[in-house]
Amino acid sequence: MTLKLALPKGWIQGYTAAFLQRAGFEYPDYRESSRSYRPKSRTFPDLFTKVLHEKDIAIQVASGNYDLAICGSDWTQELLIKYHSDAIVKVRDLGYGQRELYLCTSRFSGLHSVEAVKSMSGPVRIVSEYPNLAEAFALKLRLPNFRIFPVWGATDVYPPEHADLAIVSATSEDELGEKGLIPIARILSGNAWLIANRNSLQQKNMSSILTPFYRTSPQVNEEEEELTISEIDSEDKFESSVFPDGVVSLAFPDGHQQTHVIRFLKDVNFNLKGYRTPLPTRRPAPVFDGISVKVVRPQDMPLQVANGNFDLAITGQDWLADQLYQFPSSPVEELVNLGFGRVRIVAVAHNDVPAESISDLKRLMRSGEIPVLRIASEYTNIADKYARDNHLSPYKVIPSWGATEAFLPEDADVLIENAETGSTLKKNNLKIIENLFESTGCLIGNSNSLVDPVKKDRIGKLIKIFEKGIEGKGG
């Protein structure tokens, strides 16, 4: 019987690798910046180990795909607070990787305390990578009106103009200060934990794997982490500021698309001081008056443009489609197809699966070889529509926050992924079974932004500048 262990990627990876080394697991391929998805333990050669995005781990353990996992307690709570499940057992506080979840505002915000938040007249806008905890927080505080904006990242850049509060994880208050945020309350605190699937604990002998964890982690004062609201006095850190009307708000992407955008902006002489890799700031200063720029995740832009936080944004058509499939009446539209960063959105299967097309997959489903089709994707709405349109019943969409190619073949049957050249897929022993559509970078806008005449004029000028870049390429 093979036991399955999931380990986290990301900032906690180095600490986890050091812990496992101390515990005697010996993973030569799991280190601070290693990229292997399936490291092997020399001590436990029969243990199947997968490296997943930390946000994906709790759901994988809850659904029984993994017997054991290491995961920050914040992400476990994020799942359990919304989906009351007893499928996850928190086994051991591992004593490292402490993080706190802070309720923050900007230093230019008028919200200086939890009491001020409670007495806000309009809806309280809360931005967070932890939408379930954010909702639980709002309910606990009995906020009469609130909006939760789930984001993929760059949470710190939203307040004060584009959100009233940010719920952010950090290792210290100083870390928040560097991002221009001021914590007004601490709402959750916890270390990395060893978690287990309840059925696995009840039915499988996992003692050989559990023992080194118990031997190595110090006996810590395990307090049950619960959502609490402990206020932090930050009164003297606030400053006042005025945000002028009529300013056009732009969002530019970080990550993979950024290099394309930098090149494009250079071509159209749109100078943006501080928009380079690595990013020195998420608020680069534009040369034009009357516009403000923030750098956010391209995944978050369609939603942020729809709700009026940004007037214009550069993202990909893939993310725009994902948004419109979920919210068909969303007031966000493509204004200019910028033509760069061309990728194909594809359905992908593992090379070992005897399917070259979607009809082959359906045949495998009919014959019972695939009882429920598991589709993993970062594009959950594109994946859902794909399954519906192709009548792939029954199916499950498994949301992923990255490294999706690691899901095949054990934890999913199909991926909906983007592919530029297809080399990453090939390297992971995967194949394309269908092309869904092509996606390029595009300028998107909110159809309601044009009501303000000052903004309308500025937006018109900006669109002309961007169109120039296309004409120059004969596009």
Added chain:
Amino acid sequence: MKIPRCKGANDLMPQDMLRFRRMEEVFRTSCLAWGYKEIRTPTLEYLHLFTSAGTLTPEMLSRVYTFLDWDGWSGERVVLRPDGTIPAARFYVENMRNSSVARLCYVENMFSFEGTGQKSRERWQCGAELIGETEPQGDAELIMLALEILDKLNVSPVSVKLSHVGLFKTLLREIGLDEEEQARRLKEILSGDASILNNIEGQSPGVRRFLNLLLDLRGKSPGFLENLNSVLPGKLKAVKHCIDDLAQIVELLDSIGQDYEIDFASGEGFEYYTGMVFQFYSRGKLLGNGGRYDELISLVGGDHVPASGFAFFPNRIDLVRIDEAESGPVKILLTSNIELVEGMKYSFEIAGLLRAEGYIVQLDMGKDSEADYHWLVSFEKKGKQILFNLTDQTTGEEQSQLSRKQLLEALKAGAK
């Protein structure tokens, strides 16, 4: 492939539906006769209708079904209605705020998550709400209406339990707890644990003794409330008006000979309750409950308008008896001995005729079990005439070669 029903969802079987419809029908006709108007609010409401303090407790809110609607890009969440009274209050504010008194009733389903999947996550409620300045007759009207409904449903015996959430709110304030502590304690009382009042430290012996009496005794007469008033410590005199409030209802129940029990420990209920609360029991089973909610209308955006209401839970009323006579008119199985197309034509025509007389008629498809029917009717063609054979399944008696008129007469005679 077998696709089971969703976890936590229940099918209602034909017998359940008969009981449900009977309950619903008695509830509706009684309410309409008392001047209540039936409404139906949408299944989807904005989440924030339920999030203000004084509406639903955080514990209840943590179990509601919330999600982003198709146009939820603004971040605003919607919810599958977890409660009937709050949407009715919203309905009143939106549509009827100028009417001095509104009598509303509804039969609606509510949704609330339950972890084991053993209990249904969808519950039905037959609710009546009386909104406007009607105190104290309003509470009395609601209790009398509820008792009439239970009586018409032949549910017996019925006992009424009375308590007073306003009394607890006043008590917690008067014994000197800060606001946060008051809210915390009230939450526990509303979830059914009033005994926490015994554990509040720092109270004088007089107050402690009064709280003990309040929770331990079960009053069966107006005298009980008089007794409480006479041992009320000076510090708690503000609760006197709550006790007097109850006394009026108790006297009314006494005068009609209705069994009741004043049980302050049974304060279980919703956070929006502000005054008297009541529960209806039969054979140890809670059938429904209600209470006064004077702050709710203003919490959902209306003026300060007092109100109270009650609800029955049809899926808990398995005490409603459905006997054979109520399960519908007499059933007939109709068989044709004529070739197919012509036979079908006559079958539909004859079945229509019998249905018009009030019988349930099913056409024989050759698969039905004859035992399920009171009458078997078959027909054949003799020349131009249709002749009928009739079997009474309950007696085994057969009559043959009947004309249409004779058939109807024989059925009528047999039904007697």
